[in-house]
Amino acid sequence: MTNMTFSIPDEIHKKMKEHPEIKWSQIARSALIKYIENLELAEEIVSKSTLKIEDVEEIGAEIKRKAWELHKKRMEDLR
Structure with a gap:
């Protein structure tokens, strides 16, 4: 699996630290997967569009x- 590093606003980081029980990397991974799935679906629809x-x-x-x-x-x- 590939590692990815990205920046987030300080305010978001503070709020994330308030919930150490949450696996934020899994949340980010799930969001990226869902976004890619939606993108692929849109591309499929567009490819069939007249x-x-x-x-x-x-x-x-x-x-x-x-x-x-x-x-x-x-x-x-x-x-």
Whole structure:
């Protein structure tokens, strides 16, 4: 198994020291494994997708437009 070293903020380290019963290396290892699994799943989904970048941009623009319309309506309803 490979060792990995990384920095964490001092505040997080202080909080971790309050719980010496927790195996923090296992928590980090589990989080990394889960992140990689999610990344691989996303890559698999994307590899099978027929959407083009233009399609994604169009869908995103439509979502933003509808969200803005909903926000405006709710603001008007509050008046």
